Amino acid sequence: MPVFVAPPASEAELVSRAEQLAGEPLGVLAARVGWEAPADLRRHKGFTGQLMERLLGATGGSRAVADFPELGVELKTLPVDARGVPSESTFVTSIPLGEIGDVEFEQSRVVRKLSRVLWVPVEGTRSLPVAERRVGTPLIWSPSAEELSVLRSDWESLCLLIAQGQVESVTGHLGRYLQVRPKARDGSARRVAYDEDGARLLANPRGFYLRARFTQQILARHFRLG
């Protein structure tokens, strides 16, 4: 079994590879690359995503670029319940708190990440042993004009608040599709930001996330599930 997987030469090849994985349990797939599935994900939260990257030949690594730079495609695994409904939000990108407002939506990290996404649903029920969780049918996706306009308005209003120094008042309650939540090693992590008077302050690092209701809509529109 190949431990090294070459990057796919085209988007079609990438999708084809992902389709070949559908139905397989994570334990079987992990063994293909010489890994063992952990008992649970408490200390291995990135396991599924990293396994899929490895299996599909992603090369982006932890750099701030797409997982498949040559194809401009981002890979996102999506934990789903027994009915195929996403059970968690989806992390999109970290937020540069100190230099927000320097960029238009079209050039933003959010657009760069979401312009083309390969969604890979994976069973995520906590009581299911990780090794037994099966991979679902993948979906290659780009946001529709309507979806993009909602994402833009969420992004613009959230960025405006942060740029105005209201970072501490931006909670996970805000945003229809996109939300801002902590994204840090722990509660003591700090990042440079600015208050409403432009004075430097240190804030907990934040990231943009897609609400589960939005990713549910994405999946439902393409596979008419029950």
Place this chain on the structure above:
DNA sequence: TATTGATCATAT
């Protein structure tokens, strides 16, 4: 019980 806020591991 759905959601927000907190947290864990690894790469560069």
Place this chain on the structure above:
DNA sequence: ATATGATCAATA
């Protein structure tokens, strides 16, 4: 340090 991969777990 800060990006990546996310899910956990306390709260409302």
